[in-house]
Amino acid sequence: MMATVNMVDSRHMTKLSTEPSQGSASVRPRLNIGFILAPRFTLSAFATFVDVLRLAADDGDGSRQIRCNWSVLSPDMAPVQSSCGVRIEPEERLGDPARFDYIVTVGGLIDGGPGLSAEQSAFLQKAAAAKVGLAGLCTGVFAMARLGLMDGYRCCVSWFHHQDFLSEFDRMRPISDQIFVVDRDRLSCSGGVSAAHLAAFLVDRHLGRAAARKSLSILMIDEPMEGDRPQPGLPLELSPRDPLVRRALLTMQQNLQAPLSIARIARDLGVGRRKLERHFNSDLGIPPADASVRIRLAQARMLLEHTDRTVTRIADETGFCDASHLIRVFRESEGTTPDLWRQNQSETGSAPI
The missing domain is CATH 3.40.50.880 (Class I glutamine amidotransferase (GATase) domain)
Known part of the structure; x- marks a missing residue:
């Protein structure tokens, strides 16, 4: 009713x-x-x-x-x-x-x-x-x-x-x-x-x-927020505290398939590239380019674990040049290939949907 x-x-x-x-x-x-x-x-x-x-x-x-x-x-x-x-x-x-x-x-x-x-x-x-x-x-x-x-x-x-x-x-x-x-x-x-x-x-x-x-x-809301306060976004392995860094990460998330250059992200946020890099290094201890790769790898792992999409398609959807590029970066991060990683996840209880 x-x-x-x-x-x-x-x-x-x-x-x-x-x-x-x-x-x-x-x-x-x-x-x-x-x-x-x-x-x-x-x-x-x-x-x-x-x-x-x-x-x-x-x-x-x-x-x-x-x-x-x-x-x-x-x-x-x-x-x-x-x-x-x-x-x-x-x-x-x-x-x-x-x-x-x-x-x-x-x-x-x-x-x-x-x-x-x-x-x-x-x-x-x-x-x-x-x-x-x-x-x-x-x-x-x-x-x-x-x-x-x-x-x-x-x-x-x-x-x-x-x-x-x-x-x-x-x-x-x-x-x-x-x-x-x-x-x-x-x-x-x-x-x-x-x-x-x-x-x-x-x-x-x-x-x-x-x-x-x-x-x-x-209403139990602490205080008025200014309009430029970053939106809570997709779950991140990274835990930024700096509002500028968080906004940059959200921009990266929104452009997974066609990643923007760090210079373009900085320009869109109204700051210089060096300033953006300083904020990343101070807040996360890594440069923004590394953060972009980690975000795209996290998305690739999610797609490997929860879908049956091919590595080639996943590479395209997460902004890697091709399957070989994804395999190389994935091996450097995880110590194994995407296909073997998916197989291991399946054997331990996770299955594609």
Whole structure:
């Protein structure tokens, strides 16, 4: 059975609770946000973002929409089902986007169905024309990019969806080594807890740092993070502490099949190659080129252990020149060839899938 969250009822209750009380009726919202929920949207990103607003909007934990106001918008008022099955009932029809400071599009499963409706798409286009701030949570930036709303803007995409984004938008270069990106009147975040930090950024901008810290503290999040904080990425054998090193490693992970030169990685990160090498040597005790090889070898071992792909195909997928190159580097690292290593793993209990 699908659960349904009736936000209309909760909003009416909120309005009732904000009747004149200790002067609250005289306080006008300083931050107004409208939400567009894509089919099969990610509930956690939406709920986390809203909770930061909720906790900043009122004193204590009263949940009254005093300093902040938010509404789920819809062309037809039909409930929207999230990827986990919970349905959210909209509160208002689309109307004029200029009544909001920001319109936030919450994405979900990339192949989750028809995507935004024609009415929702037109509403976002109208909002852009009216210079209303547009934000994409999780894969919400995909919906915005499909409408051309991210053309000429930097955008944040989760490392998990980095290749999906490149496959669909080959002329854009997404940022997948930061938790969120703010580029003029476009905002985007990688999803998960980064939605809380993007919401806290807006609360800080419109209500002040104290309100942002209060919200995150109640949610048991230590402190607001800047947008350039590195995303948690794929599991690594390496354990970097330096944010610059971590971002470089994430870039390497995202380009396994066609490794970038160290000079290119440094340039993309806005530093010189020598500076990047110094940070690697200080943090990990190895140069970035060695770290790149270790990352690609780790991926090769995973593919050898859990798939039946040939060594030639694995070499191609992990950025080695050919099978001979992979075999040579693998033998130097493991003391055996990839085929013998796979055979040993199989004999000890692991089997390809």
